[in-house]
Amino acid sequence: MTTIEDYGKYETAWCPGCGNFGILNALKQALVNCDLPPHRVLLVSGIGQAAKAPHYLRANVFNGLHGRSLPAAIGARLANPELTVIAESGDGCLYGEGGNHFLAALRRNLDLTILAHDNRVYGLTKGQASPTSQQGMVTKTQPHGAFPPPFNPLAVAVTMGASFVARGYAGKLEQLSELISKAIKHRGTALVDILQPCVSFNKINTFQWYQEHCYELPPEHDPTDRDQALRVALEFGENLPLGIIYQTQRPLFEEQFTPLKHGPLARQEVSRPKLEEIMQQYR
Amino acid sequence: MSQDIQILIGGEAGQGLVTIGQLLAKALVRSGREIFTSQSYHSRIRGGHNTFALRVGPAPLAASRDNIDILVALNAETVELHQAQLTQRALIIADANTAPNTAGAIPVPFAQLGPEKLWNTAALALLGQILGLPTEPLQQAVDEMFGHKQAEVLAENRKVMKKSREWAGQHVPEHPFTLADRSTGAAKRLLLTGNQAIALGALAGGLKFCAFYPMTPATSIVIELISHADTMGCIVEQAEDEIAAINMAIGASYAGAPAMVATSGGGFALMVEGVSLAAMTETPVLVVVGQRPGPATGMPTCTEQADLEFVLHAGHGEFPRAILAPGSIEECWSLTARALGLTEHTQSPVFLLTDQFLADSSRPVTPFDGDTVTPVRAGSDPQKVVPPYRRYYLTPDGLSPRLLPGLSEHLVVADSDEHNEEGHLSEDYGLRKAMVEKRLGKLELLKRQALAPTLNGARGAELLLVCWGSSLGPVRETAEILRGQGQEVATLHFSQVWPLVPEQFLDILQAAGQVVCIEGNATGQFARLIRRETGFAIDRRINRYDGLPFTAGYLLEHLEKSAAA
Numbered sequence: 001m002t003t004i005e006d007y008g009k010y011e012t013a014w015c016p017g018c019g020n021f022g023i024l025n026a027l028k029q030a031l032v033n034c035d036l037p038p039h040r041v042l043l044v045s046g047i048g049q050a051a052k053a054p055h056y057l058r059a060n061v062f063n064g065l066h067g068r069s070l071p072a073a074i075g076a077r078l079a080n081p082e083l084t085v086i087a088e089s090g091d092g093c094l095y096g097e098g099g100n101h102f103l104a105a106l107r108r109n110l111d112l113t114i115l116a117h118d119n120r121v122y123g124l125t126k127g128q129a130s131p132t133s134q135q136g137m138v139t140k141t142q143p144h145g146a147f148p149p150p151f152n153p154l155a156v157a158v159t160m161g162a163s164f165v166a167r168g169y170a171g172k173l174e175q176l177s178e179l180i181s182k183a184i185k186h187r188g189t190a191l192v193d194i195l196q197p198c199v200s201f202n203k204i205n206t207f208q209w210y211q212e213h214c215y216e217l218p219p220e221h222d223p224t225d226r227d228q229a230l231r232v233a234l235e236f237g238e239n240l241p242l243g244i245i246y247q248t249q250r251p252l253f254e255e256q257f258t259p260l261k262h263g264p265l266a267r268q269e270v271s272r273p274k275l276e277e278i279m280q281q282y283r
Numbered sequence: 284m285s286q287d288i289q290i291l292i293g294g295e296a297g298q299g300l301v302t303i304g305q306l307l308a309k310a311l312v313r314s315g316r317e318i319f320t321s322q323s324y325h326s327r328i329r330g331g332h333n334t335f336a337l338r339v340g341p342a343p344l345a346a347s348r349d350n351i352d353i354l355v356a357l358n359a360e361t362v363e364l365h366q367a368q369l370t371q372r373a374l375i376i377a378d379a380n381t382a383p384n385t386a387g388a389i390p391v392p393f394a395q396l397g398p399e400k401l402w403n404t405a406a407l408a409l410l411g412q413i414l415g416l417p418t419e420p421l422q423q424a425v426d427e428m429f430g431h432k433q434a435e436v437l438a439e440n441r442k443v444m445k446k447s448r449e450w451a452g453q454h455v456p457e458h459p460f461t462l463a464d465r466s467t468g469a470a471k472r473l474l475l476t477g478n479q480a481i482a483l484g485a486l487a488g489g490l491k492f493c494a495f496y497p498m499t500p501a502t503s504i505v506i507e508l509i510s511h512a513d514t515m516g517c518i519v520e521q522a523e524d525e526i527a528a529i530n531m532a533i534g535a536s537y538a539g540a541p542a543m544v545a546t547s548g549g550g551f552a553l554m555v556e557g558v559s560l561a562a563m564t565e566t567p568v569l570v571v572v573g574q575r576p577g578p579a580t581g582m583p584t585c586t587e588q589a590d591l592e593f594v595l596h597a598g599h600g601e602f603p604r605a606i607l608a609p610g611s612i613e614e615c616w617s618l619t620a621r622a623l624g625l626t627e628h629t630q631s632p633v634f635l636l637t638d639q640f641l642a643d644s645s646r647p648v649t650p651f652d653g654d655t656v657t658p659v660r661a662g663s664d665p666q667k668v669v670p671p672y673r674r675y676y677l678t679p680d681g682l683s684p685r686l687l688p689g690l691s692e693h694l695v696v697a698d699s700d701e702h703n704e705e706g707h708l709s710e711d712y713g714l715r716k717a718m719v720e721k722r723l724g725k726l727e728l729l730k731r732q733a734l735a736p737t738l739n740g741a742r743g744a745e746l747l748l749v750c751w752g753s754s755l756g757p758v759r760e761t762a763e764i765l766r767g768q769g770q771e772v773a774t775l776h777f778s779q780v781w782p783l784v785p786e787q788f789l790d791i792l793q794a795a796g797q798v799v800c801i802e803g804n805a806t807g808q809f810a811r812l813i814r815r816e817t818g819f820a821i822d823r824r825i826n827r828y829d830g831l832p833f834t835a836g837y838l839l840e841h842l843e844k845s846a847a848a
């Protein structure tokens with residue numbers, strides 16, 4: 001049995017009151033819910049406040065480059081399919097710098113969980129607009145207000161045929177850890193976009209604001225119905241639905257690679273006789 | 284002069300000229316001949332002017348010749364473009380409708396010999412007749428190629444082969460091109476391009492993961508890998524871009540799969556941040572850079588050696604690296620396997636620097652001896668670790684135990700930020716200094732394992748030709764020709780261009796009469812590197828940067844020019 005203590009306790013570098021704390025606690029709870037021992041878990045992140053989260057719990061960690069958590073996570077997952085791989089980063093990291101990787105990861109559908117700490121701002125670099133910033137948000141680098149409408153990660157994910165698409169909120173711990181557990185258990189790439197108040201730089205989307213604008217998806221919502229899911233995902237203004245928006249079964253990317261039928265690549269020997277046979281093809 | 288024969292097959296892309304060349308190459312190698320082939324093509328799928336050059340002779344060959352003895356012209360343009368390169372004795376094989384009205388031209392009534400789709404076979408048969416090569420090995424190569432098709436196709440091919448051979452017997456004039464007796468009976472030899480050899484070397488060396496984004500001339504390495512990936516237990520993934528490719532390879536390597544990426548300069552430019560990541564996280568990764576002319580997209584299908592400085596300095600911050608540059612098809616194999624071992628052993632990025640010339644050239648080689656390679660294994664033994672496990676444990680030689688995540692109860696924390704011994708990010712100035720020193724300390728390890736350059740000829744020779752990477756073949760041939768003319772010439776070839784260990788070669792440079800550095804770039808990057816590292820100034824240089832590879836002909840001409848200057 002894995003307990004919450006197994007995941008340790010660390011000092012963090014986050015601002016007091018930051019939404020990241022809730023996400024971290026929900027993640028630990030989810031790992032315990034899934035009864036995963038720390039050494040089976042690999043957390044991969046990019047760079048940003050959110051991307052520091054893997055440092056604040058006990059697990060295997062690969063903290064790579066800004067925007068590049070997904071390719072690194074994919075490489076690791078392909079090398080060792082026995083690892084439970086979770087990619088964790090901010091909205092700037094995942095949807096901005098890493099946008100191309102985000103699209104490609106959803107299309108591939110490896111068994112992988114993506115946790116987007118979506119504070120709708122660049123936290124670590126002190127408050128510039130991010131791809132999900134509300135239109136008109138004024139910042140030091142967007143003095144006239146963010147011009148483009150916000151990137152809608154969930155609508156994009158549903159359209160790309162992602163196999164698990166959900167929205168959580170850092171202020172609703174129990175529901176969030178439940179969503180993360182389901183995402184981890186889902187066979188395929190699971191995206192959980194997590195609404196995260198940034199108390200230092202996002203003065204629009206505050207805890208108060210989310211309290212007023214979030215609502216739980218009703219039980220009638222059928223996450224297997226893609227059209228319905230897309231309609232819900234497109235609700236991205238004054239009302240933000242929470243819960244599993246879309247879930248489907250698609251073949252797993254890793255299943256196409258025969259070498260993975262034999263477990264982690266690190267455990268596989270190089271066959272001399274096979275190599276000799278291959279060389280004969282060049283005679 | 285030379286007893287070898289240079290054949291050039293030219294035509295449009297899509298006319299099947301490479302097939303003719305490859306089948307002929309196969310038949311010649313199997314009948315014990317020494318050959319060298321190279322290709323020139325343009326960045327288009329159909330049309331354009333492409334060539335396949337095949338040189339055949341009694342002794343091993345490592346470069347093409349500039350002039351042509353037998354020109355197979357699949358269109359009229361080929362004759363026009365190569366007229367000036369024809370030797371006095373040259374033959375031109377061309378369709379009766381397009382053949383020029385000059386001496387040596389053999390107008391072939393292809394339409395009479397077979398249907399258009401089999402004119403390849405006809406051309407092959409004609410070449411066989413001219414070279415005095417028996418039908419049997421040619422027929423066998425053709426049969427193998429079409430073996431999977433219906434019997435009628437095979438029969439039709441045989442018919443065309445026979446008819447063409449007979450026609451040639453009656454119509455090809457007396458000429459001096461019949462092959463000398465076979466030089467070696469080594470029927471076991473393999474016919475490999477540089478890129479095929481790189482792929483085989485990687486698999487032999489224990490490669491388990493490769494990610495790539497297609498870019499000439501590196502793509503054919505990956506295609507070769509893919510064809511053997513399932514058999515050898517290797518995963519090859521086409522990434523969404525080069526940035527993803529290198530990050531995937533690093534992620535895979537972190538998790539235990541010996542990994543590489545293969546690209547060219549433009550793609551490597553995108554990978555550069557990943558190079559720093561590998562260095563900082565101390566994750567092994569092999570980066571194969573197949574050079575072609577830049578900047579930017581440059582000349583996609585041509586060759587150059589101009590990315591040495593780029594690869595040498597790629598990545599921000601300070602960290603050590605090794606750069607190996609194969610000079611031959613054999614080295615493509617052996618250095619790739621070596622580089623994989625080196626990257627794991629030093630937990631640092633290692634580069635293999637090759638180019639289009641080597642990538643697309645082929646030559647017969649004796650099968651590699653598997654006994655000379657121990658496939659690399661990722662990570663160290665978790666049993667030997669005294670807890671608590673620390674990924675970046677500060678050791679005197681800079682190498683910390685590299686465990687793999689998930690394969691033991693130890694937790695493996697890797698970080699691109701500066702980190703403490705556990706792998707967690709740290710902003711401690713003292714620790715930062717210790718970690719920088721730990722990483723830089725690996726330079727000593729790399730130097731201890733550095734390959735010495737190869738001297739061919741006498742120390743203290745009148746003329747010393749210095750070169751690196753793919754220029755080896757043409758440079759050696761040049762030296763042989765000059766020796767034949769009574770000159771005292773030696774060559775010094777670097778198949779490791781970084782780190783350089785001056786004790787391995789400085790005295791050779793100092794002892795030589797005249798030192799000439801030969802490299803495929805405009806500014807003399809390697810000559811400059813030697814000067815920076817040793818203080819030795821190489822004052823004579825021959826640089827080629829028109830997109831074409833060196834040949835002995837080019838070098839002899841320019842050696843004379845630069846001597847006169």
Ligand SMILES: Cc1ncc(C[n+]2csc(CCOP(=O)(O)OP(=O)(O)O)c2C)c(N)n1
Nearest residue numbers: 047048049050066090091092093122123124
């Ligand atoms: C290649 C690169 N570009 C820029 C940066 C600087 N940078 C660090 S974090 C960050 C944005 C972080 O925003 P987000 O991903 O939303 O995470 P948050 O800090 O808000 O949690 C930027 C631009 C970097 N580290 N690397």
Ligand code: SF4
Nearest residue numbers: 015018049123198199
């Ligand atoms: S800047 Fe914002 S996101 Fe970063 S720790 Fe502070 S509150 Fe959290």
